[in-house]
Amino acid sequence: MLRVMLIVQKLLQENKHSSKRDIYYTYPSVFLDQSVVDQAINDICILMQCSRHNLNVVSAGNGLIMGWIRFSEGERIFDCISSPNTAHPVPVHVEEVQDIISLAQYILVVEKESVFQRLANDQFCNANHCIVITGRGYPDIPTRRFLRLLVENLCLPAYCLVDCDPYGFDILTTYRFGSMQMAYDTKHLRVPEIQWLGAFPSDSERYFVPNQCLLPLTAEDKRKVEAMLLRCYLEREVPQWRLELQLILQRGVKFEIEALSVHALSFLSESYIPSKIEGKLIM
Template sequence: MAKKSNTPASSSPKPASGKVKERDIATQRKILTLAEEIVRRSLGGREPIVQIPTRTKSNTIWNKKKGILEMGGATAERPLFDLKTAKQFMQTMLHASTIKDLIEAQKTSSLRGVFYKAKHTVAGTKENTFDTQDESDPILEDLEVALGALREELHVFAENRGSMVGNITIVDKGDEIDCRRMGSGGYALPSIVEPDIIQFKKCEAKFVLHVEKGTVWNRFNEDRFWEKHNCILTHGAGQPPRGCRRLLQRLNQELKLPIICVLDNDPWGHYIYSVIKQGSISLAFESTRLAIPDAKFLGIRAKDFRECGLDDAVKIDLTDNDIKRAREIAAYPWFEAHKGWQKEINALLSNGFKMEVESLITKDISYVSETYVPERLKAKDWLE
């Protein structure tokens, strides 16, 4: 088991900032350690195994004190000689090798890029190493947890998703970006928003208003809500991706801005809030970087149908699945102990219907941005 002379880290040609290089060397070492262990086992006649911390609900711990979800200590073995895991084992190895190449070349790749890099026909067969990206993405997440390295440390990023405007100026890879002058489209949130990529330069905003999706965000942006209320306006295109959540978390942590969410009145909206606030099960290992325990849920609320005098037409019947989901969410430990949330979810269930944020448009096109949100903000009428 002799290690050959040209260790990848030393042969890295590209110059980079000291900090980045140091981080990359650490990641390289982690990959090498993982691979060497497998080599040792293989040549020693023992079954090759990758240990992967399990990303399941059962291995997720609710840290009440910190108010976030954390990953437990359970790991799953991924042996090569098991029909269920043999292919995944191979895929894990392929991705490890791909990432090693990426770091060596000092390049980053999208999730899809990594998928294509590792996708080929298995030698001598008609089978592909990967068939769809859906197979590839979880393997990368597995590697993140197995190596204890973040995605950006693996030089992998996701597609841009979500937008931001508001009274803030940031620096993105050296380019200064004034988020007050972003036109109708806003600043597209990249998937990697770590301090070495994005720095906050100047911020006057007093809070962040995060809305669920682009259509609602457009409404607020067109009405120059962020200008009138001195805030930052973001959306995460539904379930916010990691980049969006990390940026919100940094705004909250570093600039001490409250995060106020305007989401649909349905189990899905509640779940988005839960993920923003406490973190998600599959990314529990990143909760310390992603969760925002003091995020607030402004609306829309089950009571709004009556309080705002909405039309019957906005009602969308709850499906059986919605009801099931609502009950599950009500049983989450962080909601279970929260009287306000129990009341809110019960109100949704007793209403028997859900409402989208857009339902407020039936009152007036700008009712949500000019009446509803300002009133609620003033009254501090939100759930935490």
């Protein structure tokens, strides 16, 4: 950890930024494995009671954003409003984001890039004045920090659309409650206001998802659900979510968001998402 602390000290003194991967390759023969650097960074954050970005250690951005928003990151301007259905990268240096202007009515977070692209192709943001964000799977730190920044600054409702499976549910809880790995920095990363838009287990019946689109839970899926059911915060803060998670286990099946589009390619954009929000069919 001392070696990593010396590298971090140099970054701060020189006002430079580095990724964890860059730090590893500074002394690969000393660190031996990337996990050594990862753990050291976490330990330093806990010791110093700070966030990773305070150490000038940044993550390579993986998230995407589109919709009715304009903002700047340092000298770079992100003008999503001029082309609401065009994807832009989520900013990495979230602490430098300023001049946020938005005409959106809500923020929609989608689990996967494929769904994000489907919405873009359907010109979703033209028909719905909103901001759409994806972390492309499990969200990285910049995506989570940026989402929190937007919710705090714009005071907009935020909805999350994930696959109806254990991993989709885990991604949903990562946005709302944070992750165990980054528990020391939860207050800067969690978005407690986010609501679950879908997909719910009951959606397969409500929206007539064919049986061939319902996949059996694997043994690993079942173990993951059982482990998540032990999380005390679910029962305390979102008991309805926990009931839905139990329902996934009881039914023994899962399905992807795309299964809802089996009857029409643009079903998500034109029917599912708007009807969910307008009818308040969210949790």
